[in-house]
Amino acid sequence: MKIKVGFGFDVHQLKEGHPFILGGVQVQHHSGAFGHSDADVLVHAICDAILGAANLEDIGHHFPNTDARWKGVNSLILLQECVKILQDRGWILGNVDAMLCLETPKIKPYIPQMKQRIAAAAGITEEDISIKATTNETMGFIGRQEGVVAYAVCLIERR
Numbered sequence: 001m002k003i004k005v006g007f008g009f010d011v012h013q014l015k016e017g018h019p020f021i022l023g024g025v026q027v028q029h030h031s032g033a034f035g036h037s038d039a040d041v042l043v044h045a046i047c048d049a050i051l052g053a054a055n056l057e058d059i060g061h062h063f064p065n066t067d068a069r070w071k072g073v074n075s076l077i078l079l080q081e082c083v084k085i086l087q088d089r090g091w092i093l094g095n096v097d098a099m100l101c102l103e104t105p106k107i108k109p110y111i112p113q114m115k116q117r118i119a120a121a122a123g124i125t126e127e128d129i130s131i132k133a134t135t136n137e138t139m140g141f142i143g144r145q146e147g148v149v150a151y152a153v154c155l156i157e158r159r
């Protein structure tokens with residue numbers, strides 16, 4: 001059995017009045033993440049971890065932000081596609097561990113639903129997806145609530 005690890009990072013700007021989609025779930029907040037897609041920073045970091053593990057470039061390579069097909073796209077669709085790309089090369093996604101960094105709102109109550117949606121899109125069980133959150137202790141652009149950051153690692157395996 002061969003195993004590999006992957007790492008992903010993403011950041012999006014927060015803008016007043018935008019919907020805030022994290023882990024495929026709409027979070028109630030006065031501002032939300034802004035991007036070409038639905039700007040789901042958590043799912044983007046997971047996509048990059050998966051692609052990185054298999055040495056398959058990054059999310060922008062597969063889904064360019066200049067392509068109208070991805071305008072406003074639900075990022076869970078991109079995640080599903082990344083897992084398919086992985087499986088087409090003989091890899092199986094093992095587990096994912098992710099960290100969200102944002103000052104507010106509290107993410108903890110949304111985590112069970114995020115896990116359900118990510119697990120369903122990625123074809124893994126909820127036990128194999130961990131999501132955690134931290135503030136930035138009021139410091140920097142995260143502390144000023146100008147942006148949101150996510151990190152993710154994953155393991156992939158093949159016989």
Ligand SMILES: Nc1ccn([C@@H]2O[C@H](COP(=O)(O)O)[C@@H](O)[C@H]2O)c(=O)n1
Binds near residue numbers: 103106
């Ligand atoms: N946006 C966030 C940030 C944090 N949490 C939860 O609160 C705990 C304490 O966070 P600190 O940054 O003050 O250490 C953290 O462990 C998370 O469980 C959250 O839900 N949403």
Ligand SMILES: C[C@@]1(CO)OP(=O)(O)OP(=O)(O)OC[C@H]1O
Binds near residue numbers: 040063065070
């Ligand atoms: C997801 C894509 C594609 O719509 O656009 P954005 O929502 O801007 O997100 P980013 O994290 O910059 O990744 C690039 C693109 O693949």
